[in-house]
Amino acid sequence: KAGVTQTPRYLIKTRGQQVTLSCSPISGHRSVSWYQQTPGQGLQFLFEYFSETQRNKGNFPGRFSGRQFSNSRSEMNVSTLELGDSALYLCASSVGQINSGANVLTFGAGSRLTVL
Amino acid sequence: EDQVTQSPEALRLQEGESSSLNCSYTVSGLRGLFWYRQDPGKGPEFLFTLYSAGEEKEKERLKATLTKKESFLHITAPKPEDSATYLCAAPKDKVIFGPGTSLSVIP
Numbered sequence: 001k002a003g004v005t006q007t008p009r010y011l012i013k014t015r016g017q018q019v020t021l022s023c024s025p026i027s028g029h030r031s032v033s034w035y036q037q038t039p040g041q042g043l044q045f046l047f048e049y050f051s052e053t054q055r056n057k058g059n060f061p062g063r064f065s066g067r068q069f070s071n072s073r074s075e076m077n078v079s080t081l082e083l084g085d086s087a088l089y090l091c092a093s094s095v096g097q098i099n100s101g102a103n104v105l106t107f108g109a110g111s112r113l114t115v116l
Numbered sequence: 117e118d119q120v121t122q123s124p125e126a127l128r129l130q131e132g133e134s135s136s137l138n139c140s141y142t143v144s145g146l147r148g149l150f151w152y153r154q155d156p157g158k159g160p161e162f163l164f165t166l167y168s169a170g171e172e173k174e175k176e177r178l179k180a181t182l183t184k185k186e187s188f189l190h191i192t193a194p195k196p197e198d199s200a201t202y203l204c205a206a207p208k209d210k211v212i213f214g215p216g217t218s219l220s221v222i223p
Contacts, residue, residue, distance in 0.1 A: 004159070033211065043160075043203065043213035056209045090159050101147025101167075101207050107159030 002026065004093050006108035014116050018079040021111045025072050025093030031055075032074040033098060033105065034066060037088040046089075049074050050097050078113075086115045118143045120206050122214035129194055129221050137189040137217045139204035149187050150205045151180050154216070160203055163189075194221045 005024040013019050025032050034046040045058040049068035066076040072093070078085055088110045094103035120141045129135055141149065148167050152160035164173045166182035173180050177198065179190045189202055201216045 035211075035213075042215040043205075045210040045212070048210065058210055092159070098207050098211055099147070099209050102165075103207075104150070104162045104165065105152075105160075105211065106162070107152075109157070109159050 004091060004106050004108035006089075006091055006111050008111060009109065010112050010114075012114045012116060013081050015081055015083060017081050018077060019081060019113060020075055020077045021089055021091075021113075023074045023076075023091035023093075023108060025074070025091075026106055029093035029095055029106070030072055031094045031097050031103065032068055032072065033092050033094075034074070034076050035090045035092070036060070037090055037110070038086075043090070046076065048098055055097060056099075081115045083115050086113060088112050118206070118208060118212055120204060120212050120214040122202075122204060122217050124217060125215070126218045127220070129191075129219070131195055131221055131223050132193045134190070134192045134194070136191070137202055137219070139187040139189070139214055140185060141187070141204075141206055141214075142185075143206040143208065143212065145208070147207050149182055150207070150211075151187070151189055152203045152205065154201045154203060163202075191219070194219075196221045196223050 031050045033048040047057045048055045052068045063079045068074045090110045092105035092107045096103045123138045151163040154160040164180040203216045205213045
């Protein structure tokens, strides 16, 4: 059974650029959620998509956005990159929505973004 | 404000030295308490879900327990391969993760 696939695994950008990260969930999983992980802040929730609709959003500026396609694949975009956006970006998929409490998250290996 | 905290921040154990990791939560309407393990360079991997106070779950050398305010992850006779960061999390509209405990098991 294929796991959650994130691409690219590593990328380097400069301030002011934008970046798009991709996440392919486990087959049959309809929820995709995104997280930012940094040494100082830990794992922070960015947003969740379920059935192509954003269901919830964390406390991040509007520069962070995402979308989900009909096949449940998801992308997140960060525009006007800042040095502080350097982080490991993780996506996770689950069968149902996060707020049900019953859905285990399966994480990808992450995309490590470095902003210079 | 809903919050999940973990202690200690880091723990260093000799192989075979049992210990416990703590996860304290103040989350209204708790819908479950999750434990994940994260190895360097990888995403977190699911370990356990606990739903009600008094519940316990075991997997190999790990046992997770839940009270009304805390969850504990007990590690019995750990091995070096148990070295990882252990995260607890509470789902609501979003998932609230604790900061994690970095465990090192020394041979």
